Amino acid sequence: MRTIQDSAVAEKHLPDIQSNFYVSDEGNIYVGRGWDWANTYANQTLAVTFMGDYGRFRPSAKQLEGVQFLLAHAVANRNLEVDYKLVAQNQTKSSKSPGAYVFEEIRNWPHFYGCNMDGAPACGIELGMKPESWDSKQ
Template sequence: MRTIQDSAIAEKGLPDIQSNFYVSDEGNIYVGRGWDWANTYANQTLAVTFMGDYGRFRPSVKQLEGVQFLLAHAVANNYLEVDYKLVGQNQTKTTKSPGVNVYREIRKWPHFYGCGLDDEAPACGIELGMKPESWMGKQ
């Protein structure tokens, strides 16, 4: 976690770590910015990072369960709305994140929202009053 934080500060010029939470391959949940601080991606969102390279590897069952537990906890404790929308970072900007293997999994989850997938789909964040160009790297 310290290496991730150091990279965000030194290499990306950010004031702190980027995501609210990070989930390891073992299913451990690490607090990044936590519940009370906005992540660096967009206000009114919760950023959860799968720790690992999921362009090459598949997320573990424990990791997927850890993320699902975190999301259920967030709903149960009013950190997320019951009807929240799940979006991959690759839907909001040109990036390989979260990795094809994670993306393949989360597309099956009940709250997955197909925004930004093609010209027919709504732009991600439109329901929050955001413009597509307000996402980092999205023109």
């Protein structure tokens, strides 16, 4: 976690780590910016990062369960709306993140929102966001 934070500050010139939470292959959940600070991707969003290379490897069952637990916890504690929309980074900008294997998994989850896919509206348009707002530093 410290390496991720150091990289964000030194290499990307950000004030802190990028995502709100990080989930390891073992299913451990690490606090990045937490609930109370905006992530660097877009306001009104919760950024959860799968730790690993999922262009080459499949996420573990424990990691998938960890992310699902975090989302359920967020809803139960009103940190996330009951009708939240799950969007992957590769839907919001040109990116390989979260990796093909993670994307394959999460696109089957109940809250997955297919924005920017198959003629669907741009991600965040229902929040009044413009496509370029996903790339802004918050």
